[in-house]
Structure formats: C-alpha cells, structure tokens
Amino acid sequence: MSELTEERFRERAEAPGNDAGDGTSAAAGGSISVQPDEFHHARDIGELEKVFELESLSVSYAGVPAVKEVSMDIYKNEVTALIGPSGCGKSTLIRCLNRMNDLVPTAEVTGRLLYHGEDLYGPKVDPVQVRKLIGMVFQKPNPFPKSIYENVAFGPRILGMKGDMDEIVEKALRGAALWDEVKDRLDSNAFGMSGGQQQRLCIARCIAVEPDVILMDEPCSALDPISTGKIEDLMMELKREFSIVIVTHNMQQAARVSDRTAFLMVELDATEQNRWGRIVEYDATEKIFTNPGDPRTEDYVSGKVG
Amino acid sequence: MSDFDPKTARAQVAIAGARGVTAGVLSDQPRKDVVRNGLFGSLLFLGIMIALAGLALLVGDNLIKGWPRLNMDLLTNGTSSLPANAGLHSAIIGTLWIMAFVILFIVPLGVGSAVFLEEFTGKESRFARAVEVNVQNLAAVPSIIYGLLGLAFIARGPLSLGFTVITASITLALLVLPVVILVSREAIRAVPPSIREGSMALGATRLQTVRRQILPAAIPGIATGIILAISRAIGETAPLIPLGAATFVTYDPSGPMSGFTAMPLVIFNWVKQPQEEFQVLAAAGIVVLLAVLIAMNSFAIWLRNRYEQRW
C-alpha cells in the first residue's frame, strides 16, 4: 500500500508536461550571485504547476491553535519563502508539508493539504513515504555522528536505492557544492566540519535521496555571511531540479532567493490570551518587497516592526 | 554491598558543591562567604578522603594478610577442605559461566526494554511512567530478596532449574536488569532529538532510525552501564547464598545445568572456616576479587571518556 502511494506521488511529480517552467527557471536562476535589489520575475501563475495546495490549513498543539486557515499554492521549481515574526507558526507550517508534525503527538492538522493533487493527510498516505519525497533541512545543522560519506549514504541505503554508492555520494556532494572541500576526507567525522560545511552536508544528505521538494527552516541562521552566501547560491541551483520552501528571518535573503513570499503574522483574540499565526499576504517576492498590498507587510519588510 | 544509585544524586550534590566552591573562590565575595565556602569545600574533601581511606585500608589489610597466598596456585588450585590445597579455580570458572549467561540475558532484555520505553511509548504514556517507577524501585530492592526469589521461583517452584549455573545467572540478571535499563535509557535519551528528526526527515522508519542512528550513538553509554552491571553481579554474594546449597563444589562448573560456585561464595565460605590458614586464603581471594572489579570499573570509565560524544 505504502509503496503504491510513493509510486503514485513520483508519477505525479515527474509527469511530462509539468516542466513548463524550465526555460523561465533557467532565466531566473541563471546568474549565481543575485544582487539584493535584483528580483526574480515570478512567472505567471497560469503556466505553473502546483506542488502544494493548502486549503484553509490550521494546526494546533494540544488544542491550542498555532496557525489558522492558511490557504496558498506552492509552485514547482520555485523558491517559496515564509517570513514573519517569531512565533507566528512558520516552522509549524513548514513541518506540515512533510508530516514532520506527526512526530509531535499533540499536534493536530485540520483543513486540506494537497501534494500534486493528492491529499497528503489522506488515510492511505504513509508519512514515511511522504518524507522520502519531501526532504527537510533544519535550522541547526544536524549531521549524524558518522563520517561524511556515511552521512550522505545513509538515506540512499535505507531507501534501498540502486546504483553505485560512491557515485551517489559524489553526485550529492557536488550538488551541494561541497565535493571539492571534502573529497579528500570523506572518511573523517562530520562533526569536524565547519557549521557552513555541516549545513551543506545536510543539504547533500537531503538531495542524495532525490526528493521532489526540499523544505528549509532557517537554514542559514546559525551561519556566517560567507557560508550563507554559498547556501543561497546553492538554492538558486537546486531550484532547477527541486521545489524549495524556505523559512527565513532575513529579509534580504527572502528577497534574494525567493520567487514568491508569504508573510505571516501573529493574531490575538479579544482577551489577548491566545495567539496564533495567520497569513497576511502571499505574492510574488518582488511585489511583497516593493509594492505590498497590505500595510502590515510593508511595515514588516521595511523593518518598522518585528 | 555495592548499591548503585541510578540517579547518582550523591554525585550531583558533590558536583554542585564543588562548583559552588570554585565559583566562590573565583568571585570577589565578602570574606565571610569565602570562609564559609572554603569550610564547605574542606568538609567535602574530608568526606572523599574518608571514603578513599576506607577503601585503601580494606585493600591494604587484605593485601598484607593474604600476601603469603597471593600466587598462581591461588588461581589454579581447585576447591579443597585442606587450606593448603584450596584455590579459586572452580570459583573463577563458575563466575565466568554465570556471567556469560548474565550477559546473554541482560543485553537483549535491558537494551530492548530501554529502547521500547524511550522510542516506542509516548513520553506522557501512563504505562511508561508506571514501568519507570517500578524499575527505579526494583533497582533499590535489597539483593537478598532476589536470592529468595531465585530460590522460590527459579531453583524450585515454577522453573525448578535446581541449584545450577543457569539459576544463578537468571537471579543475578534480574538483580542488575533495572540498572541496565536505567543506564541504557539515559544513554538513549542523551542522543539529541535533532538526530532522530534528521533521520526521519530522510524517510527512515522509526525502527531504522533506532537501529542505524540512535543505538550506534548510544552504544558507549549502554556498554558502560552493562559493564558496571556485570561488575556488580560478579561481586554479589547475598543473592547467591540462598541458592548456594552447593557452595562446596569440588569440580569445575561445566555448563548452564551444572552445579555452580562463584568467587564471592567461595570467599564467604573460607571466611566462615575456623582455621587461620583459611583466613589468609580469604584475604588473598578478596584481593583478587577487588582487582577484577577495579579493572572492570576502570574499563567502564575509560570507555565512557573515550567515546563520550559532545553534541
């Protein structure tokens, strides 16, 4: 049953005619270093394939709502950024997308979340299969206490991927722009790497299993500007092959790397006892940063609040 | 009898005290506080010294008393009613047999229980909490109780395995199992959640995550616990006495169903004898037993320091 589910998802993800955006994507992501003021021109929604469709998605922990009624579409081969003040539920929301929230026993998801048209929270969906297709990179680099090689090989091994493991590892490390730095010390412990290298190793580990989507929750918040730059460049490369959703507190980063940006804010009830996140505006990044439709968005992106 | 304190509350108090003293010395507090802290520090130091002196006295006394018999004959001579011919050989073989089966029981049962409690029951689960409280309590039950349990249920009663090596093994395994479970849980808990998340996010199942990530990372801690448990089992006498109908085994134990004897039992037996020669022999035996225990505990500490993972 679960295998079937994965097959079905893969078919959807790879169906021909879905790569309509390839030309545009190359044009947008072609230059590796993007100036802060240089936005990608988000493509017309009509020509895009949807990866996720969130329909009034709400999440609560032990009955206390954390995010309420989020509706948005996330498109293939784009970088979609989630921004907003601390506690507005960005992590909560992104962790819904690969069902990592299932690991929190108190978390409850309501509403609908479609992934390539299939209900991701449907009764027949196995969360383990979901995570094979939708990878995740965390805020704090979390390499396994193993060698660099074993870190990357772990995913392909447990998924029983066929092919030469050395090649798979090299391809993933090259994909994460890490190969040249580590090719001579693949057997050394990953804990001996710098924070930026560790984070790129986590990205390599994630792309080694050939996912469809990569979720990144503040992937650069623990890194210095140079490492951050490398990871941002990497994202521009990766979005040709994968769809990326990123949470970030760094406005410039959202402006530099993303095609589309969602702004979430904390909402309070009348008694100011309960607070939850709600989406304020979701649009092309260029629009959000230059001509937002909601004054709250403008205040936030211009640094007046938050 | 060695009583292993699972929560090492004493160690925590000692560490807290030591930290307080250091902080007091390093900060420029009023003179009175420094004096008070200094006094506290000296008291702690005195406490440690008394404990160490007790141990040194024990080792030294037995070393001097047993010196004439501390030679290879002690290890190669079998059991005998003549002090001149008596040695630890059968006891050592017996202890090895018993420990082999103790390990066989406690490793899968102890680690399995720990994994189950940590990874496969919810943190809030009532069942897990009930088991936890029981395991904590079991760890504090006097060891003689396990001896009586072994007598009533294993040697006789439902299992009726007789006064054999396997009976001794099961009894000792039950005795140290709580410690193995507690230490293994602690070791598993020390593996940060980010490792679990990283593994699960790659599409690993819970079982794969436990087998390939959590257990390998926790093995040094678990191994430390197992060695400490075994070293306790080696030294335990009380639970074996009710089972030790045959403390005077004149042959080498040869398998699980063979009659048994063990090092602490033989020493206990020697101490009971009226002849002075047996007292000398007992002292020599105590030195051997202590040497084995100190070696094992040192190995456990070395293992812990060597593989301690800093996250």
Ligand SMILES: Nc1ncnc2c1ncn2[C@@H]1O[C@H](COP(=O)(O)OP(=O)(O)OP(=O)(O)O)[C@@H](O)[C@H]1O
């Ligand atoms: N495991 C959990 N159990 C209970 N409540 C949680 C849990 N995780 C998050 N929350 C709550 O949900 C709300 C949203 O948290 P979340 O971590 O998603 O915010 P965030 O936008 O990612 O914040 P930050 O920018 O600080 O990372 C917060 O009020 C938080 O306390």
Ligand SMILES: [Mg+2]
């Ligand atoms: Mg967060």
